[in-house]
Amino acid sequence: MKTLLFDIDGTLLVTNDTGTRALKAVLMGDFGVKHPNMEVKFGGRTDRALLQELLLLNRIDATHANYVKFTAAYSAVLPRALGECGGLVLPGVTELLTRLGKRDDIRCLVMTGNLKATAREKLGYFRLLDYFDDIFGGDFDADRRHLARRTALFLRGIHGDQEGDGTVVIGDTPADIVCGLEINASVMGVCTGNFDRETLEQAGAHFVQQDLSDVDTVYDWLTQ
Numbered sequence: 001m002k003t004l005l006f007d008i009d010g011t012l013l014v015t016n017d018t019g020t021r022a023l024k025a026v027l028m029g030d031f032g033v034k035h036p037n038m039e040v041k042f043g044g045r046t047d048r049a050l051l052q053e054l055l056l057l058n059r060i061d062a063t064h065a066n067y068v069k070f071t072a073a074y075s076a077v078l079p080r081a082l083g084e085c086g087g088l089v090l091p092g093v094t095e096l097l098t099r100l101g102k103r104d105d106i107r108c109l110v111m112t113g114n115l116k117a118t119a120r121e122k123l124g125y126f127r128l129l130d131y132f133d134d135i136f137g138g139d140f141d142a143d144r145r146h147l148a149r150r151t152a153l154f155l156r157g158i159h160g161d162q163e164g165d166g167t168v169v170i171g172d173t174p175a176d177i178v179c180g181l182e183i184n185a186s187v188m189g190v191c192t193g194n195f196d197r198e199t200l201e202q203a204g205a206h207f208v209q210q211d212l213s214d215v216d217t218v219y220d221w222l223t224q
C-alpha cells in the first residue's frame with residue numbers, strides 16, 4: 001500500500017486571505033485586540049506555531065488555555081470567512097484525486113500545518129474531504145518536521161508502514177519538502193503557492209511541477 005500525504009493551502013486549493021481574516025476576527029472579537037498585529041509569516045508553518053506567535057505578538061499570554069480558546073474560536077469563524085473570501089481548487093486537483101481514489105493500493109491522506117478542524121472545514125467547503133482517509137494537522141507541533149514524524153509513527157502504528165515505504169509527500173513550500181525528507185518519503189513540489197521550481201528543487205524535492213494540471217504525468221509519478 002502506498003501512502004500519499006497532501007498539503008492543503010497552495011497545493012490543493014487557495015483561499016485568498018481567509019485564514020488572516022478569520023484569525024484577525026478572533027483576536028478582535030474573542031481577545032479584545034483593537035488593531036491586531038498580523039505581521040507573521042503564514043506559508044508552510046503549522047498553526048501551532050502561527051497561533052502562538054500571533055498571541056505573543058498581540059500581547060496575549062500564550063498559555064494552553066488561550067491557545068485552546070484561540071483554536072476553538074478560529075475554527076468557529078472560519079466557515080464564514082471561507083464564504084466571504086472565496087478561493088478555488090487548483091488546476092488538476094479534482095481529476096487527480098478522482099483517479100487516485102479508484103486505486104485500492106493507494107491511500108490518500110492530508111498532512112498539513114492547518115489545525116485538523118480547520119483542515120476539515122477547508123476541504124469540506126471545496127468538496128475535497130471525501131477523497132481523503134484521514135488528516136494529520138498542525139495542532140500539536142510547532143516544527144513541521146515533528147508533524148511528519150508523528151504522522152509516520154501513526155502510519156506505522158495503524159498500518160504497519162515502515163519509513164520510506166512508498167510514502168510520498170506533496171506540497172508547495174520548502175517546509176513541506178523538508179518534512180517529507182525527514183521521514184524518507186519521496187517528495188513532490190508544486191509551484192502553485194509562493195515558491196518557484198528552483199526553490200523547491202533546492203529544498204530537495206525529487207519532482208516538481210508548475211501545477212497539477214498535467215494529470216497523466218503527475219499520476220504516473222505518484223503511482224510509480
Ligand SMILES: [Mg+2]
Nearest residue numbers: 007009010172
Ligand atoms: Mg501549503
